[in-house]
Amino acid sequence: MSGRQPAPGTLKTRRAEAREAAAIERQRAATREAQIHARAVDAATRWLGETDYDIPRFGFMSAAVIVFAFVVALFAVPSLVQAVTPAWKPGAAVVGSALVAFTFAFMQWFWERKEGATKGFWLCLVGLTAALLPVFFIVYYAAM
DSSP: OOSOOOOTTSHHHHHHHHHHHHHHHHHHHHHHHHHHHHHOOSHHHHHHOOOSSOOOOOOHHHHHHHHHHHHIIIIIHHHHHHHHOSSHHHHHHHHHHHHHHHHHHHIIIIIISOOOSOHHHHHHHHHHHHHHHHHHHHHHHHHO
16 A cells, blocks of 8 residues: 555554554553652642642651650650759750751751751741740649
8 A cells, every 4th residue: 555544434444543542541641640640749748639828748757757856855855864964854945845846847948848958947946946945844844
């Protein structure tokens, strides 16, 4: 067949149309898969969806590390500071609040955003340390 196309409705035409339709469907499936992976990079986004505004989000790994830092700050830090100094409550409050604030800031700016030590990192670190300091004072003086 020298450059002639098969007549419409023939077996060759239907096979060619089927091949083209399968190729288009494979391309659409690959595009959908790429769009899903581009939008839903973590489980929280897949389960909870996306917002229309830019808010700081934490993945499950970040949340687990921050909870671990709270546990260390509440249980291990007082014991370690008490071994160093007899007046351990103020020191434990400062170290515990700084530990939790550093963990929070680190996980947000280095792990989630991948920006590094920017001005926002330092502001978050100092602000959270100042905000958590009275909380840890209350916890150590009231509970212990």
